[in-house]
Amino acid sequence: MSENSGTAVLDPPVTDRPPAPVRRKRKRHKHNLAGYGFLAPWLIGLFAFTLIPMVYSLYLSLTKFDLLTAPQWIGFDNYVRLFSDERYLQSIKVTLLYVVASVPLKLAAALLVAVALNRGLKALGFYRATFYLPSLLGASVAVSVMWRQIFSKDGLVNQFLGLFGVEGADWIGDPRYAMWTLVLLAGWQFGTPMLIFLAGLKQLPQDLYEAAAIDGAGRFTVFFKITLPLLSPMVFFNLVLETINAFQTFTPAYVISNGLGGPIDSTLLYTLYLYLKGFGSMQMGYASAMAWVLFLVIGLFTAVYFWSARRWVNYAE
Amino acid sequence: MSISRRGLFGLAGGLAAASVAGCGFAPTSSGGAANNSLTFRWWGGEARNKAYQSALQIFTQKNGTKVDAQYSGYDGYFNKLNTEFAGGNPPDLFQMDTALVSTYAAKGVLTDLSQYIPNTIHLDTLYQAVRGAGAVGGKTYGVPSGSGYAPVLYDKTLFEQAKIPVPTDTWTWDDFGRIAGEMSKAMGQGKYGALDASKDDSGALQPWLRQRGKDLYNDEGKLAFTKDDLAEWFAMWDKLRKAGAICPPEMLANTDSAAGNHPLISGNIAMTTGWGLAQMQPLTQHTLDIVVVPRGSNGKTGQALNGGVLLCIPAKSKNPEAAAKLIDLFVSDVDAIKAMALSRGIPPSSKALEALTPSLSAADKRDVTYSQYVADEVAKDGLPNAPTAPPGYNDAKTALDAAAKQVAFGKMSIPDAVAQYFRDAEAALQGAK
Numbered sequence: 001m002s003e004n005s006g007t008a009v010l011d012p013p014v015t016d017r018p019p020a021p022v023r024r025k026r027k028r029h030k031h032n033l034a035g036y037g038f039l040a041p042w043l044i045g046l047f048a049f050t051l052i053p054m055v056y057s058l059y060l061s062l063t064k065f066d067l068l069t070a071p072q073w074i075g076f077d078n079y080v081r082l083f084s085d086e087r088y089l090q091s092i093k094v095t096l097l098y099v100v101a102s103v104p105l106k107l108a109a110a111l112l113v114a115v116a117l118n119r120g121l122k123a124l125g126f127y128r129a130t131f132y133l134p135s136l137l138g139a140s141v142a143v144s145v146m147w148r149q150i151f152s153k154d155g156l157v158n159q160f161l162g163l164f165g166v167e168g169a170d171w172i173g174d175p176r177y178a179m180w181t182l183v184l185l186a187g188w189q190f191g192t193p194m195l196i197f198l199a200g201l202k203q204l205p206q207d208l209y210e211a212a213a214i215d216g217a218g219r220f221t222v223f224f225k226i227t228l229p230l231l232s233p234m235v236f237f238n239l240v241l242e243t244i245n246a247f248q249t250f251t252p253a254y255v256i257s258n259g260l261g262g263p264i265d266s267t268l269l270y271t272l273y274l275y276l277k278g279f280g281s282m283q284m285g286y287a288s289a290m291a292w293v294l295f296l297v298i299g300l301f302t303a304v305y306f307w308s309a310r311r312w313v314n315y316a317e
Numbered sequence: 318m319s320i321s322r323r324g325l326f327g328l329a330g331g332l333a334a335a336s337v338a339g340c341g342f343a344p345t346s347s348g349g350a351a352n353n354s355l356t357f358r359w360w361g362g363e364a365r366n367k368a369y370q371s372a373l374q375i376f377t378q379k380n381g382t383k384v385d386a387q388y389s390g391y392d393g394y395f396n397k398l399n400t401e402f403a404g405g406n407p408p409d410l411f412q413m414d415t416a417l418v419s420t421y422a423a424k425g426v427l428t429d430l431s432q433y434i435p436n437t438i439h440l441d442t443l444y445q446a447v448r449g450a451g452a453v454g455g456k457t458y459g460v461p462s463g464s465g466y467a468p469v470l471y472d473k474t475l476f477e478q479a480k481i482p483v484p485t486d487t488w489t490w491d492d493f494g495r496i497a498g499e500m501s502k503a504m505g506q507g508k509y510g511a512l513d514a515s516k517d518d519s520g521a522l523q524p525w526l527r528q529r530g531k532d533l534y535n536d537e538g539k540l541a542f543t544k545d546d547l548a549e550w551f552a553m554w555d556k557l558r559k560a561g562a563i564c565p566p567e568m569l570a571n572t573d574s575a576a577g578n579h580p581l582i583s584g585n586i587a588m589t590t591g592w593g594l595a596q597m598q599p600l601t602q603h604t605l606d607i608v609v610v611p612r613g614s615n616g617k618t619g620q621a622l623n624g625g626v627l628l629c630i631p632a633k634s635k636n637p638e639a640a641a642k643l644i645d646l647f648v649s650d651v652d653a654i655k656a657m658a659l660s661r662g663i664p665p666s667s668k669a670l671e672a673l674t675p676s677l678s679a680a681d682k683r684d685v686t687y688s689q690y691v692a693d694e695v696a697k698d699g700l701p702n703a704p705t706a707p708p709g710y711n712d713a714k715t716a717l718d719a720a721a722k723q724v725a726f727g728k729m730s731i732p733d734a735v736a737q738y739f740r741d742a743e744a745a746l747q748g749a750k
Contacts, residue, residue: 067399068424152578153567153585173567175726263570264722279396281712281745282420 061288078289091273102186110190114197135191144255175266193238200234354383355636359412360394368657407631410640416706422453428630433641442668459627467520474603479503493611498562509564512589515554516721520590528613538707566725621703712745
């Protein structure tokens with residue numbers, strides 16, 4: 001297709017228009033082509049590994065699919081069944097608890113450490129790297145295995161408590177505590193939001209701080225009246241990202257509960273149940289429906305965040 | 318401050334896309350099998366991997382067929398297999414869990430091996446009781462590669478330290494409770510005589526039911542016991558739990574794998590039902606031993622022979638003839654049997670055992686004599702063979718685990734847990750049809 005025909009349709013045939021802008025437009029179009037060329041590897045990846053599988057999973061969510069035989073169309077049955085599945089409702093409860101507890105904990109830890117590191121430490125690079133390390137190990141199996149050892153009945157935590165004559169509980173085996181070991185693990189991996197906070201703190205305008213110092217504002221006043229409001233875009237950004245991550249958490253629950261979500265489903269995170277249904281029980285249609293509900297819920301949370309952001313996020317624009 | 322709204326969202330979008338993309342499936346590549354080669358997939362520990370590979374070498378020498386060996390641990394084995402079945406590209410021969418064979422057979426993805434019997438696969442050397450291990454609806458979909466009866470494992474050293482006699486092969490469930498209670502007392506605080514086995518379907522509940530003339534499942538793939546049976550079962554364990562004879566439920570978190578933190582290895586319990594003597598013994602200084610599962614008051618063992626692992630050929634196998642020959646090698650080739658010895662479980666044929674017995678170590682002989690003893694005792698039971706685990710078995714098993722733990726943690730009354738189990742298990746068995 002020639003470029004002329006494309007622009008001819010788009011541009012109304014106005015005669016008094018000088019020819020220069022048209023040429024510029026064409027040029028820009030060429031620039032775009034080159035841009036798409038450079039984007040191609042990513043675009044191919046996006047279509048092949050994200051969009052097409054997503055559309056396919058939407059189709060699967062409307063079928064009964066056991067992985068081994070062809071999917072059978074059953075309409076919205078999977079979605080209807082979800083809400084009478086007690087384990088599904090339990091997994092929602094567990095996941096919401098996890099999100100509500102771990103995200104604020106992680107962000108608070110990240111902000112605290114970032115503010116502490118921003119006080120002009122000499123070996124900032126070293127500390128920054130050290131605090132980021134747990135997040136580099138991130139969702140790795142090794143960290144989860146270590147966590148399992150630390151919090152087991154004969155683990156490090158209980159040996160430490162034993163020094164003070166306190167007999168610790170079986171943190172992993174007791175349904176009252178197992179979830180909180182997961183929350184702690186998430187809180188410990190605060191490296192990524194910390195780096196983002198730190199970058200934000202470095203860019204805060206110093207004149208406001210000078211003015212506050214002259215007015216004799218205390219440390220807390222400065223933090224809550226200047227630092228936090230100026231940092232609110234970072235808080236917002238981290239909040240959105242970490243909420244999405246928390247909803248999708250899988251590995252720690254899988255490893256700590258030996259892949260079962262136990263004890264008695266107390267660590268049955270949403271994606272873990274999805275995995276158990278899809279691959280363990282071979283109900284991939286049902287699991288796909290679960291994935292789409294999760295997608296909508298995450299979308300809803302994000303939308304609410306963006307809606308509320310108008311009230312509390314303070315952009316420099 | 319120079320953070321713009323647009324810049325921030327751009328970054329967020331990029332990161333979100335990256336994290337989503339990370340969840341995508343990567344296509345699995347598998348070399349197309351030429352006529353003179355086949356792919357063989359199994360799960361197993363180091364011992365089994367070595368044993369299988371030495372058998373495969375013998376196969377290649379004798380038949381000239383190259384075997385592409387693909388092995389891994391059990392974790393994730395079926396996930397990968399299912400993905401390959403879904404993609405229409407399964408291995409030519411693979412190892413199957415006996416309990417899952419009917420699930421796969423019902424989907425029509427396995428080859429009926431009857432066409433290769435008796436000309437290629439010589440089943441007649443197998444024990445009568447295991448020949449049906451891979452049979453579903455009158456057709457043979459799998460051939461067992463190892464077999465056995467699930468025992469009770471115990472820590473002999475702990476019994477000696479406590480000066481309490483070890484369990485004998487004639488013990489009953491009453492003896493089990495009494496001995497567990499005595500051991501709990503002798504071992505001291507935080508340690509228990511036995512692991513809670515109320516959730517163990519094939520190792521504990523099934524023999525208990527069969528002793529009473531029932532079973533887990535019937536031939537139609539439905540539950541073959543009543544709510545009263547299960548309530549009595551839970552009540553028996555609840556009594557032991559409250560008496561401190563068996564472990565509290567928190568300890569069950571570490572029992573799902575035969576790894577170093579299993580309470581039997583860490584010395585926190587003295588007895589447990591289930592497999593794993595060969596895997597667990599190297600992990601502890603203590604001497605472990607096995608004894609038959611407690612008998613019913615009528616003296617019956619109620620044990621059902623477990624076909625162990627099966628070998629199956631997918632319907633889409635590219636080289637089914639060679640795969641059938643390889644199955645026969647495992648069953649009847651004396652050289653291969655000697656090369657593998659007991660590292661794949663007790664070979665399920667008298668021919669194999671005769672070939673092996675002269676060269677066995679003392680511990681291995683214990684395994685063999687034990688399984689022969691139990692085989693004789695089971696014959697005395699005069700009970701029919703246990704039906705093959707039905708489609709949906711895996712979910713029914715999960716339902717028992719869940720109900721038993723609800724009772725153990727005191728979260729549910731026994732009648733409620735029984736009702737929950739019957740609801741979930743029946744739905745799982747029904748839904749898998």
